[in-house]
Amino acid sequence: MPQVLEFKLPDLGEGLTEAEIVRWLVEVGDVVAIDQPVVEVETAKAMVEVPCPYGGVVTARFGDEGSELPVGAPLLTVAVSVGADAGASEEGAGAASGSGSGGAGAASGSGSAGAGSGSGEVESSGNVLVGYGTGAPVARRRRVRPTAVAAAVPARVPVAPVVPVAAPDPVPDAAPGPVAVVSPLVRKLARQHDLDLRKLSGSGRDGLILRADVESAIRALAEDTSAPLPAGFAAPAAGVAPEPEAVPVSGASSAGRTVEGSAAQRIPLRGVRGAVADKLSRSRREIPDATCWVDADATELMAARAAMNSVAGPAAGPKVSVLALLARICTAALARFPELNSTVDLEAREIVRLPEVHLGFAAQTERGLVVPVVRGAQARNAESIGAEIARLTEAARAGRLTPAELTGGTFTLNNYGVFGVDGSTPIINHPEAAMLGVGRIVPKPWVHQGELAVRQVVQLSLTFDHRVCDGGTAGGFLRYIADCVEQPAVLLRTL
Missing domain, CATH: 2.40.50.100 (RNA polymerase II/Efflux pump adaptor protein, barrel-sandwich hybrid domain)
Structure with a gap:
């Protein structure tokens, strides 16, 4: 039945x-x-x-x-x-x-x-x-x-009332089947401006509709609102206005006086930005964090990477990135200092040291900041970690990351040097216990072997949960990271 x-x-x-x-x-x-x-x-x-x-x-x-x-x-x-x-x-x-x-x-x-x-x-x-x-x-x-x-489903079997699903208005000449859109941001942008993606021609590979295609259609409409809608637009329903991205409200000065002619914008904290805001706020509320940092001479690390990527013939493999090398250094450091690969159970008042390293890395995408996770990083070499980072980064940019690939991290690596900055004090990715920040690698004056020289210098910063360890342990972890950056041969002891 x-x-x-x-x-x-x-x-x-x-x-x-x-x-x-x-x-x-x-x-x-x-x-x-x-x-x-x-x-x-x-x-x-x-x-x-x-x-x-x-x-x-x-x-x-x-x-x-x-x-x-x-x-x-x-x-x-x-x-x-x-x-x-x-x-x-x-x-x-x-x-x-x-x-x-x-x-x-x-x-x-x-x-x-x-x-x-x-x-x-x-x-x-x-x-x-x-x-x-x-x-x-x-x-x-x-x-x-x-x-x-x-x-x-026989008629004699009582069936729950069927709730009719409202069908969308028919679109003339619309191609059946799924729309050639990958990015959720493109879908959202089209919805906000009442664009019918099924009538847009994508400029991407295999007809993929890109953000530039949608923005181009929006600009075409803004230039001449009185003209007939250009190809690629679906007319908005009568009496329905596109959802604004920011809502203007009456502005006020710091003294509380209303400033005539001015307006403030209220931008809803939702989607990725809302989720990030909630997580960062919780981290600040619950984790007593501290930060230490050190400058390191990365000249030898860059030379080692160049040597790896210059190998030709059968021994040649995929190119190894700086981020992959730093990730491998992190896993070696966490093996020596397992206190930083842990979390705090507040209810049991216990520190839980985790057996595996699931390494998260910060990735900036059109949807906002996300942290994909390389699972089982402690068992991977630099080449394997690099390949997984590349795969997850591509999935993040396309909006295809699953929650399984965004959760379960035990330690985070944050390469903010790509933004052209030297240092930062990052907020820990709750419920982890630490995050390593890496600044840009740039030529700077440096005392090398007793003489002043121009070397490739990077600033490393470690933000850690002071409940899981003291400054001595955090300093030892960061110093080991710096030693491996300055002398990559140090890693041979643990390989």
């Missing part, structure tokens, strides 16, 4: 409490398999596909594309089979078998699964955390005709 289950938006992790529906991957009446992606959502961290823990027929969807839903809100309802043949419908939902019963899955992903009636239980994967995968193999979704849907 079929039973209708409600699948709710699961916990997205990292303190994120809502997500925006970007694209539905299934329609009402579709047959879905266990762990099949059913909707693409965008969070403050990344754009990901949400898998459904149940297999059956979709009876209702909740929310239009472009709308925001809080965690725990209903996403869709699915009519599933209950009994010995659960999940094994003739439409192929049984391809995802052996994933266990739905006890844990109902707790994490569904709100009103309902008590299983009869002798059988509803089969579900039990794992719907976005970005972390699920417990059963993903099967291809299949769409069935209305007659097949009627056969899958």
